[in-house]
Amino acid sequence: MQKLLPIDDVMPAVLDALRDHGRLVLQAPPGAGKTTRVPLAMLEADLIKGRILMLEPRRLAARAAAERMAQTLGEDVGQTVGYRVRGASAISKVTQIEVVTEGILTRMIQDNAELSGIGAVIFDEFHERSLNADLGLALCLEIAGALRADLMLVAMSATLDAGPVATLMEAPIVTSEGRSFPVTPHWLDKPQAKNVRYEQAVADLVLHAMMQAEGSALVFLPGEGEIRRVEGLLSRHVPADCTIAPLFGAMDFKAQRAAINPAPSGRKIVLATSIAETSLTIEGIRIVVDGGRARRAEFDPSSGMSRLVTTRITQAEATQRAGRAGRMSAGEAFKLWTRGEDGALAAYPPAEIESGDLSSFALELALWGAQADDLAFVTPPHAGRLQEAKALLHMLGALDANGLITRHGRSLAKLPLHPRLAHMVALGGRPAATLAAILAERDPLRGAPLDLSHRMRAVAGEHTPGELHHASLARIRQEAKRLTRATAPNGPEDIGTLAALAYPDRIGLRRKGDAARFVLSGGKGAVIPDGDPLAGERLIVATDLDGDPREARIRQGTPISESALRAAFADQIAWHDHCTWSRREGRVETRRQERFGALVLDDRTWADAPQESIAQAMLEGIAQLGLRPDAAAARFLRRAALMADQPDFPDFSEAHLMATLEEWLLPHLGATRSTADWKRFDLLPALRARLDWDQQQQLDRLAPPHFETPLGRRIAIDYDGETPQIAVRLQEMFGVTRHPSVAGQPLQVTLLSPAQRPVQVTMDLPGFWDGSYADVRKDMRARYPRHPWPEDPRAADPTLRAKPRGT
Incomplete structure (x- = not known):
């Protein structure tokens, strides 16, 4: 008789929801039994026509779930219950429940758009929100809506934010409260000391926990490196009857099973990743x-690179981890953070669709023939990063110019590799399989030079520098053997060429004068650590970078010859003519450059550059240098500024002129190409050309360049100050009864003596005649008796003459 599990209490509600709606979101805490009970209950209730597919995020979980369900039925795996994961499967003609990893579902859908033969799809642990799970659910929803109304869909999780998923699926929510045993939390009394290494702090907490509580321990760490270091620290201090068992995804299944199985005697410490x-x-x-950390793949949009980063876990993850202690009996959870820090944890981890590499996702969408907006996602993909992924696929030849999948793209989608590596395997010779396996796996050499050739030799069993990671080597050899059949019979075998096929945007050209720094074909900068032999190469391919957006650090790569680069990318290498402004040189530089992406393979002077191109480049220089008008042009601009309130008169403000240089200045630049030329440039004709004949007449009438005196003399108007002004002999203004004006405002008039010295400044000449002129007349008659000083200047004739001597 089966042992009752908490999920059994809500199983009637689960089955009723599926009968009534065909869809369900199931929330159940860790240990409730949802993974093994729900598929078997659906099968027993005869709800399904066809097989049940259940998705698990990891291979180990998929195999373990299949084995437990088969054991419940008293059968071997591969009969009623089977599994299919990458590299292994156990299914038969009688298999009715198939547990698969998430990528398997995507392949099944792409190969069989109706999912014929499948009656239900269960997304277990959907809270992990992997790209494949999000995409798989979106595709299943479209299939169910358009082709298969009978297709049942279930999303299950312990820590899922169920509301948005239920809304997307239009499904009811069933919640199992569970009957997991109580777990007592223990936090640090004070924050972890900064001078204590993380691994040492975890090891100390493990030893403390083993002394305070009974039973075996499950220790959560971010990755294999931390697991190995904590293992080394603990091995010298744990009791002899205590077994330490690592558990991480890159281990073989036999070693993983050993970690899961109970210790034959004594206690066990399982050091595990998520x-x-x-x-x-x-x-x-x-x-x-709980070490409080997790390792996630994050995509850096500024560099176009994904990298694994170690981050703080979220509240949902902390809850999930702590729950592992209460599955079989009451337990204790020791956390490497304080109670105060607990409240600062984020609620949920980010979905991979928000932070991961979208290249494979974009390829699957193209293969399905849909845009992201056509499908229903719990979280839509970031539009900018999705566009970057499409650009990479276009570079690899997987998408055409219209964004549609190509024949080559279809072949890439069939390979269980990142599109970069799939492209390399599809076009490369036999060594491409080994190189793809190396690039997809963790580095099999520790402390070795960066050159990939050392890794290739290590896989071949040859002597190489550095410390070998034997488990990685074994996985690489196995994967390479599997991929060999997908390589091209006559494809290139040179490592540099193969790496360049996978990373056409990461081909690096060494910067002049700097042996360690490179510019990458994608436009970013990268640096090689001091002393590595790869730094001496002119051309390299960077296959592993740390993702720093300013200047990425190269962690792995290989040299490539220029001839190999030209042979592999002949259709993408071309000559480009450049006219550009050089701020440093202060002139337009004309170059002919042979380019591959951002790399300049050859650079020559472009002697016969067209004048139009030079002038266009000069505009950039002028934008930096400013207009720099000479005296005549400056006077014109000041006159034009007075016309700002006139309807339909062009805008001569500096801001507008600088913003529209191409419209009014470009046709007049001629041979101007340097700072010195610009200093000599006569700006006035170009400014005047902005005015038509009527506007020029309007400017000359309202803001004339000269004032004409009653004697017909033309005196230049000074527009330098706040008010336009002139200086004129007082006697030359006799007979003027109305004050002169410019652009509707009075002209400032400085009246001069016969000796050209100022005697009065006025903006009201009639008022001057009526007022202070009498005093000025008295003074001027005394100083200049031979000059006429009439009592009524309004009625007098203007003059510049003096009386003859003796009169």
């Missing part, structure tokens, strides 16, 4: 030690 958060029951675990 692989142990869900869908696994590890016998005897009553203690959880």
